[in-house]
Amino acid sequence: MLRLHSHPLSTFSRRVRIALLEKKIPHEIVEIDMAAKQHRSPEYLKLNPYGRVPTLEEDGFVLYESTAILEYLELTRPDEPLLPPDPRGRALAAMHVKLCDIQLARQTTTLIFPKRFLPKERWDEKAMAQAKAEIEKHLAILEGQLGGKQWMVGDRYGMVEVCYTPLVQFLDLMEIAPPPAVAAWVERMLSRESAVQTKPAG
Numbered sequence: 001m002l003r004l005h006s007h008p009l010s011t012f013s014r015r016v017r018i019a020l021l022e023k024k025i026p027h028e029i030v031e032i033d034m035a036a037k038q039h040r041s042p043e044y045l046k047l048n049p050y051g052r053v054p055t056l057e058e059d060g061f062v063l064y065e066s067t068a069i070l071e072y073l074e075l076t077r078p079d080e081p082l083l084p085p086d087p088r089g090r091a092l093a094a095m096h097v098k099l100c101d102i103q104l105a106r107q108t109t110t111l112i113f114p115k116r117f118l119p120k121e122r123w124d125e126k127a128m129a130q131a132k133a134e135i136e137k138h139l140a141i142l143e144g145q146l147g148g149k150q151w152m153v154g155d156r157y158g159m160v161e162v163c164y165t166p167l168v169q170f171l172d173l174m175e176i177a178p179p180p181a182v183a184a185w186v187e188r189m190l191s192r193e194s195a196v197q198t199k200p201a202g
């Protein structure tokens with residue numbers, strides 16, 4: 001049985017939980033008690049020496065980094081595909097997934113970690129303003145790439161949306177109003193059943 005070490009509030013774990021639901025893959029969730037620092041425990045560090053979630057385990061095979069896990073799921077369970085069949089479609093999806101991590105995920109963490117978990121006195125307001133500006137610039141680029149399309153690559157929901165969904169969940173909290181095509185895309189992603197089922201509480 002495939003086992004996912006995860007936390008209900010973890011953005012990156014949510015990517016994998018969404019893919020598991022989309023691809024209808026039977027699995028077991030092992031909830032890591034991050035408040036109790038279980039992710040820093042010797043047992044967990046043996047699985048994932050970086051002490052982060054998600055971590056996937058299957059028959060003694062261990063894998064971390066959400067995008068690597070998503071690729072493994074796609075390669076081992078090609079049904080309910082999240083990637084297009086053609087090389088160009090796949091390459092474009094890989095490009096968008098990478099850009100999601102470097103132009104949005106990093107900046108989102110800078111902005112929302114303090115907003116969710118730290119008192120205001122400990123916020124680094126300068127870094128947060130810089131992160132917000134970078135996200136706004138990225139969303140303006142996505143606006144042009146989306147144009148009138150429903151989904152970013154090909155004509156169906158896929159890996160790009162799986163990676164973006166947990167991050168765009170925080171646009172309101174980050175006080176970022178996306179441009180119209182992105183706003184409609186965000187709405188489509190967040191109303192997906194897999195997104196609704198994995199939405200973090202609060």
Ligand SMILES: N[C@@H](CCC(=O)N[C@@H](CS)C(=O)NCC(=O)O)C(=O)O
Pocket residue numbers: 009010011012013039051052053054064065066067
């Ligand atoms: N690049 C990693 C990021 C994973 C990550 O940062 N996970 C957070 C939770 S969303 C975590 O475990 N943080 C604990 C820590 O860094 O100590 C991925 O894509 O899986």
